Amino acid sequence: MxxxxxxxxxxxxxxxxxxxxxxxxxxxxxxxxxxxxxxxxxxxxxxxxxxxxxxxxxxxxxxxxxxxxxxxxxLRLAALREKAVPMRELALAELTKLSELTGETSHMSLLNGEVLSNLTYSYAHKHGTMVMMEDAEVLELHSTGSGLAVLAFSPAPFVDAILSKPLVARTPETVTDPAAIQALLPKIRKRGMAWSIGGYERDVYSHAVPIFDAGSQCIGAMAVAAPVSRMTDELRATIQTELALAARRTTRVLGGFPPDSFPKINPTDSPVESELT
Amino acid sequence: MxxxxxxxxxxxxxxxxxxxxxxxxxxxxxxxxxxxxxxxxxxxxxxxxxxxxxxxxxxxxxxxxxxxxxxxxxLRLAALREKAVPMRELALAELTKLSELTGETSHMSLLNGEVLSNLTYSYAHKHGTMVMMEDAEVLELHSTGSGLAVLAFSPAPFVDAILSKPLVARTPETVTDPAAIQALLPKIRKRGMAWSIGGYERDVYSHAVPIFDAGSQCIGAMAVAAPVSRMTDELRATIQTELALAARRTTRVLGGFPPDSFPKINPTDSPVESELT
DNA sequence: AACCGATGGTTCAAATAATGAACCGAATAG
DNA sequence: CTATTCGGTTCATTATTTGAACCATCGGTT
The missing domain is CATH 1.10.10.10 (Winged helix-like DNA-binding domain superfamily/Winged helix DNA-binding domain)
Incomplete structure (x- = not known):
């Protein structure tokens, strides 16, 4: 694309x-x-x-x-595409597991021009409240965890093009300063994971990991979105571990490869506190 | 289209x-x-x-x-289309009921150029065997019940164009004589329903009813497909009654209208024997 | 190795198809 | 009744598409 x-x-x-x-x-x-x-x-x-x-x-x-x-x-062409390349089906299988393990909403979105569009999602039914998603929902690159994950692993000219446009603040928490966002990207690259706390929807705490294609190009992201109020160190640890694994499996099963620069997953890594505030 | x-x-x-x-x-x-x-x-x-x-x-x-x-x-555009016009969702709701009532596989397909392509389907789980369907499966107009239903309610020039091309015999039962097919169409028009016994797949007995859009153009068909061996007078009666009702509801719920010439449903109609043999 | 016939990709003058200002009739709003 | 909108249509001007011929590369045959 x-x-x-x-x-x-x-x-x-x-x-x-x-x-x-x-x-x-x-x-x-x-x-x-x-x-x-x-x-x-x-x-x-x-x-x-x-x-x-x-x-x-x-x-x-x-x-x-x-x-x-x-x-x-x-409808017909989407069915043919899905038959030839069952992205949605494969992603959904991973998301279902991911939501069960974390007890929170998980979703996957694909890069489409200058935005992400939601491919599919899975709800957990563990709690009375959960983050809601919709098919084909549009996620901006600068204000969502998934978007930041994609930006961090996209070519610099593309990133510059995105960040040089006016960045709308979806919430008071949204980071709209291009320089501030640029500063986040190396951290995301190092960790292989992005965060967003209330940047898109006020009370949503989101983790996201990029997904790569056969040419190691970033084509989208897999994410877990939880209510801010429910986030604890333990939940954060679970999400970070399971999301990283699920995203890696998803890239694999889609026939893709992370770039050589992408950090290897180490299960003994201690969970990471947010570095966005 | x-x-x-x-x-x-x-x-x-x-x-x-x-x-x-x-x-x-x-x-x-x-x-x-x-x-x-x-x-x-x-x-x-x-x-x-x-x-x-x-x-x-x-x-x-x-x-x-x-x-x-x-x-x-x-994938994205199909999701947007389905959000704007939930054809698939609405059809599937009707098909689910239809399969439960009849105990057989039901499906809906849309006219796409000179063929039908399957939109969605529903299986019954009443029997150990059932007719299988696939998303985006292509159905020919001359050799399937759904195709005949569509032909019967399509403009004559379109029908002539279809029937003037070589008609491949999918099974020994397939009717490939254009004149013979033309002769069937008035009967289908009169009944508002088409049949096909082994014309597409050897052992499939299929009933089909056309679906219309807001301009009373035929846009596809809803059908019930059963193994020939399972067809009885009773099953035929059930299928004919329930299929006619489901198709009418589907046309309605999609915002469409049957043409004035389309036969009204009369619940006391006696079931119709096959007139294709 | 040399050759053959494929493949995907590229070029540029010639031919064709896209373009857009202006125009219609109909419907709506003032 | 006038003034705007709307969707749709026209046609001379223009800019885009087109396709034969051309590469480089690959895989199999001789």
Missing amino acids: GRTQPEGPMGTASKALSLLNYFSRAQSQIGLSDLARLSGMNKATVYRLMGELADHGFVEQVGAGREYRLGPAF | GRTQPEGPMGTASKALSLLNYFSRAQSQIGLSDLARLSGMNKATVYRLMGELADHGFVEQVGAGREYRLGPAF
Whole structure:
């Protein structure tokens, strides 16, 4: 997936595909004029491109306003992808174990352009409260544990590009100073794990470990998210141990390899206190 | 989805998207040259288009042969589609009930170009044997109950186009004579339900009812598939009654409407014997 | 080793397809 | 009734796509 976006003029196919990125959980239907405005393309161009997307079932038009929404073709293609590369299934198996062992919500997300999107998750049913997740939920790179884990193991130009944009504060705890975030990354690299305490959702204490592909590129992260109020030294130790193991198994089972620089797991390591505050 | 394919020259975006259609359960990885041959496009064109698809995560290259396979973007987009239009979830709810009531495998598939692709399915666990299904399994229109149900409620030009192509016999029971199939369609239209006995898999007795969208276009079918050996008058009656009800509810809950010509369900209708033999 | 026929990838002039300002008719708002 | 919106359409201008030919590399055969 592309850490290769702004390369000269976009091809026509790319323009069509990029239109799909404006659909989200929050905005599932978009009209022609809106789409033209959002994309900065000419209305006629958008009209023709969306027509082509519609011919293939990638979008469909609905209702009186003739608004567009994502089409049914994705269900078929996602099933084919999952059959060829059962990422979701394999990740879910690890997450299920991880949630049982830790008693907390675990999830895995994939890098998609400049954000992470949630691939799948697993709840524990040990407590009356738990951190909630959603399919295809978007996680920002700068404000989440998973995002920091990914940043720490991504190429410097990519990191710089992300951190040079305005960083929105999701909570009062969110770190929005690029320099402060850059300073965190070496620690994360050394530990092979990132933390975030209340940076995304106020009361969520999150640990995250990067996941790598066959070329040792970081493609996403596996994470455990617990309520801040429930975090103890013991829980932290359990999460850190089990998450590291689960993430390593996941990278392996997906056919990937951690980079040589990635720290080896040592079971006798003492749990690490947060270094984010 | 498109019953609108062969309209003059394809746009560039369409060419790119059509490349995705060569990936299937059987062929999940395709090399550049193969793809060029399959599509009839120039190798350089395919190379550039696949590069654009790869930039957006729609395909990825893998291994030594640099072969392409479908990318992770579909997982995200499918999740967004399902969130916006929970077809799969709603259909599965109906299928689960349907399988419980009938004791047999039920499934739903969507029209995708000139074939049906399976959306989801539900097994009953009443018997030791059952008809097996798979996600994104492809069903031909001429040789399956679901396909006949769709044909019977599709525009004549579309039906003619399908039946004018060579019809492969999946089993000795498959009807491959276009005229014979055309003759079946009025009966299916009258009953609002199609049958297929051993036409696709040797020992499968299948009933199918079309599903319609908001414009009363047929978009797919819901079906119950039982082993031929298990079919009795009683089971047939149960399947016909429950399938008709489930399909009607499904069309409704998806926001669709049967066309005016579609037969109303009358609970006192006597079960129908097969008219396919 | 030399050769063959594959493969993935690249080039550049020629040909084609994409583009966008302006325009429509319809629906809505003031 | 006027003024904006909307989705959709047109067509001369323009910029992009195209494809034959070209590499370099790989694996098998002779």
